[in-house]
Amino acid sequence: MSATMAAGHLPIETLLAWWLHETDAAETDAVDEHLLRCDACGETLDALVGLADGVRAAFKAGLVGAIASGDFIARLASRGHRVREYRLPCNGGVDCTVAPDDELLVSRLQAPLAGVERLDAVLEFSFAPGVRHRIEDVPFDVGAGEVIYLPKIAEVKRAPTHTHVVTLVAVAGGAERELGTYTFRHRPWPVA
Amino acid sequence: MEALDASAAEAPEALVARRIAAAAPGAARDAEAELYRLLAPRARRYGMRHLRNGDAAADLMQHVMALTIEQLRSGALREPERVASFVLGACRMTVIEQRRLERRRGDLLERYADDLPIADIHVAPRLDHRRVADCLDRLPERERSVLVMTFYDDAPADAIAGEMGLSAGNVRVIRHRGLDKLRRCVDGGAGVTS
Numbered sequence: 001m002s003a004t005m006a007a008g009h010l011p012i013e014t015l016l017a018w019w020l021h022e023t024d025a026a027e028t029d030a031v032d033e034h035l036l037r038c039d040a041c042g043e044t045l046d047a048l049v050g051l052a053d054g055v056r057a058a059f060k061a062g063l064v065g066a067i068a069s070g071d072f073i074a075r076l077a078s079r080g081h082r083v084r085e086y087r088l089p090c091n092g093g094v095d096c097t098v099a100p101d102d103e104l105l106v107s108r109l110q111a112p113l114a115g116v117e118r119l120d121a122v123l124e125f126s127f128a129p130g131v132r133h134r135i136e137d138v139p140f141d142v143g144a145g146e147v148i149y150l151p152k153i154a155e156v157k158r159a160p161t162h163t164h165v166v167t168l169v170a171v172a173g174g175a176e177r178e179l180g181t182y183t184f185r186h187r188p189w190p191v192a
Numbered sequence: 193m194e195a196l197d198a199s200a201a202e203a204p205e206a207l208v209a210r211r212i213a214a215a216a217p218g219a220a221r222d223a224e225a226e227l228y229r230l231l232a233p234r235a236r237r238y239g240m241r242h243l244r245n246g247d248a249a250a251d252l253m254q255h256v257m258a259l260t261i262e263q264l265r266s267g268a269l270r271e272p273e274r275v276a277s278f279v280l281g282a283c284r285m286t287v288i289e290q291r292r293l294e295r296r297r298g299d300l301l302e303r304y305a306d307d308l309p310i311a312d313i314h315v316a317p318r319l320d321h322r323r324v325a326d327c328l329d330r331l332p333e334r335e336r337s338v339l340v341m342t343f344y345d346d347a348p349a350d351a352i353a354g355e356m357g358l359s360a361g362n363v364r365v366i367r368h369r370g371l372d373k374l375r376r377c378v379d380g381g382a383g384v385t386s
Contacts, residue, residue, distance in 0.1 A: 012371070013364070013368055016367075016371070018241065019241060019346070020342070020346055020347070020348045020349070021346075021348055022348045022349060022350075032238060032241075032280060032283075032284070033280060035234060035237055035238065036231075036234050036235075036238070036276050036277075036279060036280040036283075037200070037203070037234075037276050039230075039233075039234070042233060042234055042237055045237055046233075046237070047375075049240065050318065050319050051319065051324070051343075051371075051374065051375060051378065052342075052343040052346070053318065053319070054318075054319035054320075054321050054323075054324035054378070055324055055328065055339055055340060055343040055344075055374075056343055056344055057321035057324070058321040058322070058324045058325035058328060059340050059344060061321060061325070063321070063322065063325035064325050064328050064329070064336070064340060065336075066333075066336050066337045066340045066341075067333055067334075067337045068337060068340070068341060069341065069352075069355035069356050070355075071354075071355040072341050072344070072355060075345065076344075135333050136332070136333070137332065137333060137334055138333050138334075139333065139334050139337050139338075139356055139358075140357070141355070141356055141357040142357055143357060144357075
């Protein structure tokens with residue numbers, strides 16, 4: 001067990017803020033100083049950085065699905081990631097696939113989001129008819145007018161021919177309102 | 193100069209530094225190895241945060257430890273019990289004046305490279321990213337998205353906030369909740385590999 005000289009330990013939020021460059025100069029100096037004397041906090045930081053590495057690795061391996069921003073997608077593309085993108089208008093559909101060397105699959109679902117308080121997404125797959133998976137409280141940017149959905153590309157690459165329907169639902173005060181339905185007609189690579 | 197508090201003076205690195213300083217130059221090999229084991233990981237963390245590059249952080253760590261041991265051996269570090277402060281100062285100077293110190297670092301490593309006691313240092317084990325993915329899957333969508341966007345390129349809360357139409361405070365709250373759940377989930381499984 002490492003020894004520590006520090007009277008107290010830094011909260012993990014402080015370590016994370018320091019790591020992400022959110023701290024001002026005085027706070028940064030104070031954390032620098034603390035970490036030079038406190039191995040317990042250093043080990044907490046190591047674990048935090050290890051977790052961040054794990055999140056990054058899982059995402060890069062295509063094992064994590066997420067809703068993301070357009071800027072985030074642009075950053076990935078600018079770094080040379082191979083991005084396959086489908087943009088669907090409200091109530092639209094698309095024939096889609098994913099190539100073996102694609103690294104990111106992006107679905108842009110255009111929707112009238114003005115005034116929406118909470119957004120849910122309901123997913124249904126043709127290989128499991130009648131089974132609906134609901135994702136509650138999906139993040140969205142009203143200004144962008146679209147929801148950017150990144151499925152787990154590793155799973156999509158293994159998927160057989162199927163149809164995948166996404167329905168966006170606005171929820172407010174116990175009432176629900178369908179904003180749009182989006183149909184993905186997937187075929188495995190190579191598409192004949 | 194500020195007085196050193198008693199606990200700092202009795203810290204393991206202070207005791208080891210005194211042994212090095214009291215010995216003939218290069219004679220306290222075990223103490224030098226112990227000092228390296230204690231302080232090198234701390235210097236590496238500083239380098240990771242301020243240089244954002246594993247190789248650069250490793251270089252900084254090597255340089256600072258070589259400098260520290262040189263100073264202790266030669267007696268130039270007059271208060272060896274202040275060795276942690278010395279290391280922090282050396283880290284800061286190295287980062288700020290990296291270019292100027294480039295040649296000096298080369299000289300030091302050339303002089304001490306064969307002589308420098310390199311002990312194994314603790315490095316956090318790498319997590320099994322499949323385990324992390326399983327745990328991310330269990331998070332609410334909003335928390336998962338914020339964590340992915342945060343950790344993919346170590347983005348601060350205000351950057352995420354601007355991209356997602358949230359306030360920075362909101363992002364921090366979501367991030368905190370998600371991180372807490374993720375840590376507990378990952379720690380709950382045997383998800384580490386060496």
